[in-house]
Amino acid sequence: TLPSENHTGGEASTEDEADPHIWFSAQRMKIVAKNTADALVSFNPVNKSTYDQNLAIVLDKIDAVDAAVREILKSTTQKKFLIMHPMLAYFAADYGLEQLTVEIGGQEPSPGELAALLDLAGQNQIKALYIQRNTSVKMAEMVANALTIQKTYALEPLAEDWPANMLEIARLLAEGLN
Numbered sequence: 001t002l003p004s005e006n007h008t009g010g011e012a013s014t015e016d017e018a019d020p021h022i023w024f025s026a027q028r029m030k031i032v033a034k035n036t037a038d039a040l041v042s043f044n045p046v047n048k049s050t051y052d053q054n055l056a057i058v059l060d061k062i063d064a065v066d067a068a069v070r071e072i073l074k075s076t077t078q079k080k081f082l083i084m085h086p087m088l089a090y091f092a093a094d095y096g097l098e099q100l101t102v103e104i105g106g107q108e109p110s111p112g113e114l115a116a117l118l119d120l121a122g123q124n125q126i127k128a129l130y131i132q133r134n135t136s137v138k139m140a141e142m143v144a145n146a147l148t149i150q151k152t153y154a155l156e157p158l159a160e161d162w163p164a165n166m167l168e169i170a171r172l173l174a175e176g177l178n
Helices: 027-044 046-074 089-095 111-123 138-146 161-177
Strands: 080-083 098-101 126-130 151-155
Touching: 027 046, 027 089, 046 138, 046 151, 046 161, 089 098, 098 111, 111 138, 126 161, 151 161
Parallel strands: 080 098, 080 126, 126 151
Antiparallel strands: none
């Protein structure tokens, strides 16, 4: 897993804050699929051919999503994006982006950390803010107002339809990064 990030996109200082959001990485989802198939085979070797066939289908779907996300993001002019909750580190790593996070470990930044983050976001001409759907918007509104951000995008962290959600996240990032 990736370590959790600090507010400026670098690594956090403690190993305890590993980023759990692996499902936002097509490459890591392929590993999960392979490990799942291997585990099923170990428990039920009689159905290995079925598991292998299904794994091939899943891997093809993941590859298709990955290719579509790459296509959506290929023309982004900005590579850094501002996000309230650090949920897209794996996504960013896969697609050559960098997330700047407002909160770390569910905690709001100190006034000094917020000032440094706002300065960094201003230097990078951040025009959009990404938030998790169904979360408090108080801090997001404060950050958006401080940066005169006109557009805030709500992302769904736990959508049931993984392929559609990955494509939606890519579209929203592309819109905010251009």
